[in-house]
Every structure is written in C-alpha cells, then in structure tokens.
Amino acid sequence: MQSSDGETPPEAPRLESADLPTAEGQETLPTYTGPGFVTNNPELASLTPAQLYELNQGLLDEAVPQRPLIDQIVPMAVLRAEYENGSASFTKQIDYLVSQSYTGIRRTRGDGDCFYRSLAFRYVERLMNAADPALAVGSAVSTLEASLPMLEAAGFQKLVFEDFYDTFVSIIKRIVQPEADGTTLTPLLLLEAFQNPEVSNSVVVYLRLLTSAQIRTDPDSYQDFLFHPELGELMTPREFCETFVEAVGKEADHVQMTALARALKINFSVAYLDGRSADGHVDFVNFNDGIQDELEPLVLLYRPGHYDILEKQSEDTVI
C-alpha cells in the first residue's frame, strides 16, 4: 500500500480506472477489491472504480500515521532505494551527493512548513555541534534579540510573537544552560523538541515572522521580486507577506529563503535533486554568501515541492 503523502518522487503511477481489476461474478460495474475494501455494501457498489479508488486513498491517508514532523537521519542508501525502480537520473544525482561525502538525510513532513522546519532544526543542531558552543549560542541569541525591534517595526504585536520567540530562544540557550533538572540539550532532546507540534510549530512561525519582517521593513530590496507564484503578478510587500509568508503551510520560495538568511545572519545552500542533470551532478544554490562563521555548513536537499536536511554525519553517530 502506498500512502499519498507526495514526498517520494517519482511517485508510483496512479491507477487509471481501466487498470483496476474487475471482480469475477459482478453484474455490471467492475468493482475495486483492493486492500482493506469491503465491496458487498450496496452504496459502494454504485460508485465507479475511480470514485472507489479515491475513497480508498482517502481512507488510507487517514489510517496511515503521518510522518513525524522531523525524523531521524537515514542513510543515503535508503533514499537511493526509493528511486531504484524509477528514474536513473535521480539515482545518479544521489550517487553524486554521496561522492561529495553526504551520508544521510533527515526528512521533514510535507506540510508546507518543511523549509522553515528543516532550516530551524539544522540551525540549532550546528550550534550544538560548534567547537565553542557558548560563543555560537551567544552570537545566535544576540542576533535573535536584535531582531525583536524589527518585528515590532513590521507591525506585529508583541503578544503575538513573544511566546514563539521564547520557545525558540529557550531551545538554543539550553545548549549551554542546564534546565532545572540539570540537563542540557542533547541530540535526542533536540529531536524530541522538534517532534512536539507546539514547540516545533512555534519555531516555524517565528521564522516565518522573521522572514516577513525582513521583507516588510526593507521593501526596496524585495519589492521587484514579490510575484504571485500562480498569477505571476507583482504584489505589495504586505500582500505578499500576509499571503505567502505568514499564512500557515505556505511553502517558501527564493525570496523568503533569501530574506530569512539575512534576518538570521547565516548562509546556507540548497542541493537541487531534480533529475534534470545530464551528467548526474547536483546544483547547489547558496543563499546569503559572504557570511563567515566557524559552524558546520547548513545544507538542505530540495526535491520538487519539498525540503529535507542533508547531513554529513552517519546515523550511527547521532540520533
């Protein structure tokens, strides 16, 4: 059974109605007797195979537990296996990433927040892995503190963003400051925090607000790039931010990614695994080049419509 979460391109081809098996002994309509389906129900018998298929998919979506908001690292071989019966251009590109010493990917749920969630997780993780965590944490926290006036200048009410800010900053501070129970942040606690919807979504929303505030308070730098993704029309910074940055589940595009890199004063790159390269190499696009820090690189993996984290650590050494 295949869940239709849309995260594993290329997807198995969807069954056409004509391909659906015709059950023996049925009078008129061919009836789908696929997994988990009861066909002796008169209401269902009147549906066309296509309708039944859709209904069945709907049931499967509800029955199959969703992917965690963010998952453990899996080796590149697992990703490669998903494409082995599909497109050779994808497997070639995965082999290329392995040759560049990428060892695994950490997946996020395909809920429209995947860019922000991937970035946030990796952002905290590399502070934790820094050679001098106290310095890295101090620098990150002061950047975030300094962003608060920008949020107010963008017109956000303090009561709206303060809880999200506190949640994000307290995770970062916990790298060096023990909680009441004496524990500091570990890889496992970080993963648990980002799998908790309230904590994870608070961090995602804070990054959305930072992105929006960066665009709203510096309109000259962005206004020529604020296109409606479907209509292609230019939008005002306010319209763009309300519709495509602040609203829940709206995917990030280049403009949002650029703005967020500037707001966080970080650089990151995105590896495009799109099956389009003739020789199998993978294009990396850098955002906010020129920032120098001592941290591990922050690299995201893009597959059409979805972002995950690319890691150079193996699953044996970390959670």
Place this chain on the structure above:
Amino acid sequence: MDARLRRVNKEIADCKNDKSSKIQLDLVDESPFHLKGSFPGPEGTPYEGGRFEVDIRIPDSYPFQPLKMKFITKVYHPNVSSASGAICLDILKDQWSPVLTLKSTLISLQSLLCSPEPDDPQDAEVAKHYMTSRSSFEETARYWTHIYAGGPDPKAKDGGSGGGSRDEVAMAGLEKAHVDQFEALGFERGKVIDVLRRLNYRGANVTKITEDRVVEELLKP
C-alpha cells in the same frame, strides 16, 4: 500554563484595554475557549447602527489552526449564510496565520461587511440579489440590520427603532407590488414570497422572468 490559554488570556486582556475598536469579547460558559464577540456595523454601510454578535470557538491547536467563527446575529450579506451564519472568509480557512488574533479577526469580519465579495459567496441567493440590484440589496440588508441587529428602522423618518410587525416582503428583498400581483392570482402569500425570492425577482430580472415562469414555479407542489 498551557500555551493556548496563555495566548488567549493575553488577547482577551488586549481587547479589554482597547476602547477605540468598540470590539467586545464575552465568555459564553466556563470555558475560555468558547467566546462571544461583537462589533458595531461599519458606518456608511447598510449594517450601520446594528451590533453584530459572533460565536467564537478556539481550536485545540490555536494559534496554529484558525479560529472558528460564525455570526449569531442574522446578517444579509453575500459571504454570510442567511440561515446558519457561516462565514466565507479566506483567513478563517487557508489564509489563517498565527499573527491573527481574536481582535484582528473580528475587525476583518467588520471589514467584510464593508466589502462583500459576491464572486466567492457563502449564500448564493443573497449574492445574486447583490449582483442584480445593489440598491434593493442594500435596502434588504438595512432592514435585516433593523430587525436582527437593533439598527434604526429604515422606514421611520426620524431613524428611531420603532416596533411594528415584521414585513416579510422586505425581509425577502422583494417589491410589495410584485407579491400582491401573484397573490391576486390566488396563490398563498408565503409561497409567492418564497418563489419570487428563489427566482431573484428583482431589478432587471423582473422583465426577464415571464409571468408564466413564475406561475409554473408556484404550481409546483
């Protein structure tokens, strides 16, 4: 304290401290997650002078999920169901953002009363009325504001909200002459009102819909 409760408490306090917006929030029962909001109808609209109440439910994953709102007060508006009070507004659906609050969402409802979007209707009959004859639509909306939201009586010259019985023809946004015309053919008045409302027998439509067509509808059981 639970994050949702902390946020809702802050929002309620913020609304209480803001006298300028004239937006009010009240608890419905013991739960802080079921509220009643109300706001004045915007000036310069048929809703002016009325006060509109909204039922508000705060979902478990608020503020990551949208507030659930519907009008308690009956409203004659293309984007509000005249029967159930259900609201068609993008921020209550896929345009929801956690930056929105109880207050800002109620202000958005107030603005929706100023600028109907008949192309994306919640109530198709009301939207047709709006598209066919704006003046007749506004007259009906004003009458509903008087009857349901305590607005001024549009018929009283001094603007006072006089009592009097409810005028079913005005409620349906129809002309008395049209209703009288078909009632004179021997049909029951309530049925005539119902059929003419469904046919959108208003404005330029009156000349397009033949008398036979109306009678045909009236004869249906």
